[in-house]
Amino acid sequence: MNTAIRVCLVVAAVGIISFSVVLAILRTNSSGTDPKILAEGSTLRSPSGEFSAKFSSEQVDGKRYVYPVIVNTDGDIVWQDSERYLMSAHPVAVIWQEDNDTLWLLSSDIGTSRVVKETSGQWAKDWDWDTLPIDIQKVRGR
Structure with a gap:
């Protein structure tokens, strides 16, 4: 040659x-992960510091499903999602809004919802919102 x-x-x-x-x-x-988005096995503190979001999990037909929960500073669950997410098939991004204690659930499978603390003190999942806050739009647009 x-x-x-x-x-x-x-x-x-x-x-x-x-x-x-x-x-x-x-x-x-x-790593490609945004530290503002809840990762499995970690917790994400709310802007006020009074609450944290984390994933709980359960086995269904041999598959591991996760669901987000909100806990107070004592570790008590104050809200848990009724939806179960198979992260390998239908992941959900969980993120606190930057300027208040509103938790956003971004799912390409079932849509985008938010979890808000009502005047009664109870947390509720809300599908009825007009516009996404800019910080949530940035995450959703990725």
């Missing part, structure tokens, strides 16, 4: 390997 061709092949191989290494480093350093 011609020496010039061998040199070109070696240079191309080194370039491809270098590019692959750079991509692997970038993927490792950026």
Whole structure:
């Protein structure tokens, strides 16, 4: 084989390997998860600090389903979603609104809802909203 061709092949191989290494480093350093979005196994504190959101789970027909809950500072559940989400098939993004204790549930499967604390002190899921706050629009648009 011609020496010039061998040199070109070696240079191309080194370039491809270098590019692959750079991509692997970038993927490792950026998990792609937004710290404002609730991740399984973690909690997300509300803007007031009085509440946290987390996922609870249950097994149904051998499959693990999750559902968001809101807990107070004592760890007592003050609200839990009646929907169950199979995250591998129909994930739900759970995020607190930046300026108040409103929890948003963003699901491409069943739609977007919010959980609000009513004047009675009870939390309720609300499907009737006019516009998304800008911070929630940014997350939903990803």
